[in-house]
Amino acid sequence: MAETAEDLDSLARVLTACFGKGGDFTVIVEELSGVTSGDGVVQSEAQRKKRKRSGDVPDSARDTEATVQRTEFKVWSSLLAQWSPVFEKMMSSDKYDESQKSQVVITDFSAGAVEIFLRFLYSGSVGGSITALVEVAAIADKYQVEALHPLCLRLVRKALIPEVACEVLAVADRFHVAEMRAVALDLVLTKPKEALQKRPRLRPQLLEEILGSGLLCTKTDELKKTVQSWGGKDGNSLASIINIPANNEHTDDVLNRLNELWCASDRNSNAAFVGNWVSMIVGPGQHKYPADELECIAANGERFTLRKGWMQWVLPHASVHLQGFAFSHTIRATISFRIHVKSDEDGATWHLAYESLEKEIEHGTFLPCKRPQGLVQYFKLEVLEGELPETFFNIQGILQTSVCQPCREQVQSSQVLLAVSCAGGVFSAQMLMTKDLTSLSGVLAACFGTSGGNFTVIVEERSADTLESSNEIEESVKRTEFKVWSFLLTRWSPVFEKMIGSDNYAESQKSQVVIQDFSASAIEIFLRFLYSGSVGGSIAALVEVAAIAEKYQVEALSPLCLRLVRKALTPEVACEVFALADCFHVAQMRAEALDLVFANPEAALKERPALRADLLEEILGSGLLCTSADSLKEILRGWGTYDTERLESMIKVGTESEQTSDALYALWERYRKAGRKGVFVGSWVAVIREQGEAFSSEDVEGIASNSLRLTLRKGWLQWYLLHSSVHLQGFSFILGWDISAATSFRIWCSEVGVTWHLAYESKKEEIIGGTFLACKRPPGLVKHLKLEVLEGGLADFYFNIHGILQTSV
Structure with missing residues (x-):
């Protein structure tokens, strides 16, 4: 019996020597070699047939003949079954071919990586190149060998440097190792000078994802x-892909962010904040606030008390994609309240976004809302029983502002207002300003396709018979030509402006551009928009048009398309939009559609979605679906497909990692829910202070758990997370008042407490309470954090650490 480490080492050596020396089960790896499409990617016969049916196939003249290389490994079935629940299911039932034939055929991984995987099952150790280990991690994930997957990722992280980050990104993307893909992409984004010093060997879509x-x-x-x-x-053309951030922004405090925008827009020349940026309606029976206090409440810059009754906030020129709420004060279970919202389109019907359930709500707790149908402009906080004590009211979500400086009496002639309408089930959007502009739009729309032009847009679409014969290549390519005016293209698109404005480009020399990555119908919608300023089509077409708009940097069109798609987006079509957005790399819409699937899985997954296997696995294995594992399994069984058990095996149980906007308090919550066994200070979090004023034991516990407001004069205070680490994203201060520009402070972090990394430094600017302060990312996970005041002082604050909290115990 293996009871000691030495015995285990001996056992590992014996089993390692047994690998390849016979067994009762055969693992067969089939690798295709010599078969490449025009883009150089090795493809299986099934992939070739699929592309042929879809019409997305390369020139047969550039393809080479297929050869299949088979590699066989003899292994012991009991060993596979003990390590892998997937193999255990395969072998334990006669329903599966693998059990009947005592073999499994693997076609989606290389023999080299499969051998490393199998050797681990024998030896418990793993080693290989950085790219091989990423592939092995994918194999471990597929076959649910829980010990191997994190081991591979740990080794990859140790070897990961900016110079190889793009290579790891490409492999992780190919094998759908989402965690490592994110880590590698993060390193590229953080260290572009080193990571992009040489042109990376990436698919065009990945390179565009990085640059854009x-x-x-x-x-x-x-x-x-x-x-x-x-x-x-x-x-x-690559330089033209580089993207400028959109006007949408995620915020943990909508009202305060609007106040920041107002302050940044030269408040002296603008209308007042209250009534123009945020309107306040105080219900009967509430305190009569003077104007200056009401302005602070409108900006969420001052705590307020709400008695039985209600208070309402209206955003005249902004909308919110609502995610939830938070209060800065603990709310007792005896207090009953509701939060209602209204969309910007339905001014009559209130939607119940949140209702208290007679449970105590700790301060800062994120309260996810019941999602409204659309964007929100009206918020009503209603107290039914008791009284909300002095608190800030944080609205969390994606803030969208339609006008940068609202309610000015005079609007510059260059500004364009967007109006969205729906008629007959087909969505359309128009850019309206004056009757003259409308007339011009009608004239230009009538010109499209009828009055010629000096530039030709050629769309080449490959038909399904491309691979049948190399002699039929010309016949199998469908060419659609659009005659357009070059000046119109250049005025809308900086990309076309560069193409047409220089004789160095073939497009300028030939007065034409050839487009091969989009459909002719979508290009026509795109070009019609350039003529008319309006866009309309099916939800699928609009996603594709949004991708075209992003590629050619037509800034007005992309958000317009996405707004229309959002209006049509329901859980029932979320998977379809997710697939289209993934196909065309519309990252924002991909994320929103996926979010809708996560939030409403019963409706979104009622029927089996037509998704690629990797996308379906991304959903089922995300650990983010808002339903129980049992309920999800019932949904899958309702599909009535043969591969239900395989799909059930993809379901991933949530890990011990969690996204948090307050790491210290999250640890306190874990400690409290665990029954407060032992002590929190010294076991979960240690607090280290510079020599000076002593804290009581109660104060130290409050500081360690971020449940006590703290005042820090010149000097420093340090937190040490004994059994946890944080993938650091940034910080925020919940304050009694804002941090003045005269206060100078730094925030340091460290993995082991020896070498410190400067994560954030104040820049002699006022910091509004609750503002998210993005950090300079450290090279790895963080266990030590130090807040150091250099000049002035920080008073009456909570110190919120944002990031992914990981616990080892």
Whole structure:
């Protein structure tokens, strides 16, 4: 019996020697070699047939003949079954071919990676190149070998440096290792100078994802110089992909963020904040607030007390994609309240977004809402029993502002207002301003396709018979031509402006552009918008048009399409939109559609969605679906398909990692829910202070759990998470008042408490309470955090640490 480490080492050596020396089960790996499509990707016969049916196939003249290389591994079935629940199911039932034939055929991984995987099952150890380990992690994930997957990822993280981050990103993307894909992409975004020093070998979509992310930690001009230094004919077109962030922004405090925007827009020349940016309606029986206090409440800059009754906030020129709420004060279970909202389109019907359930709500707790149908402009907080004590009211979600400086009497002639309408089930959007503009739009719309032009847009679509014969290539490519005016294209699109404005480009020399990555029907909708300023079509067409708009940087069109898609987006079509957005790399809509699937799985997954296997696995294995595992399994069984058990095996139980906006308090909650066994200070969190004023034991516990307001003068205070780590994203201060520009402070972090990383430094600017302060990312996970005041002082605050909290115990 293996009772000691030494015995286990001996056992591992014996089993390692047994690998390849016979067994009662055969693992067969089939690898295709020599078969490449025009883009150089090795494809199976099934993939070739699928692409042929869809019409998305390369030139047969560029394809090579298929050869299948088979590699066989003899293994012991009992060993596979003990490690892997998936293999255990395969072998324990005669229903499966694998059990009947005593073999499994693997076609989606390389023999080299499968061998490393199998050797681990024998030896308990794993090693290989960084790319091989990513692939092995994917195999471990597929076959649910729980010990192997994190081991591979740990080794990859240790070897991961910016110079190989793109290579790891490509492999992780190919094998759908989502966690490592995110880690590698994060390193590219953080260290672009090193990661993108040479042109990475990435699919165009991945390269476009990086360049167009708007997240690269470098200046736009420097990034363009880097891209152009790669050389190649597409340097300028790649540089044109570099994206500028959109006007939508996620915020934990909508009201306070609107106040920041008002302050930043030169408040002296604008209308008042209350009544123009936020309107307040105080219900009967409430305190009569003077104007200055009401303005602070409207901006969520001052605590307020709400008696039995209600208070209402209206956002005249902004809307919110609502996610939830938070209060800065603990609310007792005896207090009963509701939060109602109304959309910007339905001013009559209130939607119940949240209702208290006679449970105590700790301060800062995120309260997820019952999602309304659309964007929200009206919020009503209603107390039914008791009284809400002095508190801030945080509205969390995606803030969308329609006008940067609202309610000015004079609107600049260059501004364009967007109006969205729905008629006959087909969505359309128009850019309206004056009758003259409307007339011009009608004239230009009538010109499209009838009066010619000096530039030709050619769309090449490949039909399903492309691979049948190399002699039929020309016949199998459907060409659609649109004659357009070049000046119209250049006025809308900086990309076309560069193409047409320089003789260095073939497009300028030939007065034409050839488009092969979008359909002719979507390109026509896109071009008609350039003529008319209006867009309409099916939800599928609009997602594709949004992708075209992003590629050619037509800034007005992309958000317009996405707004229309959002209006049509319901749980029942969320999977379809998710698939389309993934196909065309419309990242924002992909995320929103996926979010809707997560939030409403009963409706979104009522019938089996037509998704690629990896997308379905992404959903089922996300650990984010808002339903129980048993309920999800019932949904899958309701599909009535043969692979129910395989699909059930994809369901991933949530890990011990959690996203939090208050890591210290999250740890306190875990301690409290665990029955407060032992002591919190010194076992969960340690507090280390600079020599000076002593804290009582109660104060130390409050500081360690972020449940006590703290005042810090010149000096420092340190937190040490004994059994947890944080993937750090940033910080926020919940304050009695704002941090003045005269206060200077730094926030340091460390993994082991020896070498400190400067995560944030104040820049002599006022910081509004609750503002998210993005940090300079440390190289790894963090266990030590130190808040250091250099000048002035921080008074009456909570210190919120934002990030992914991971616990080892």
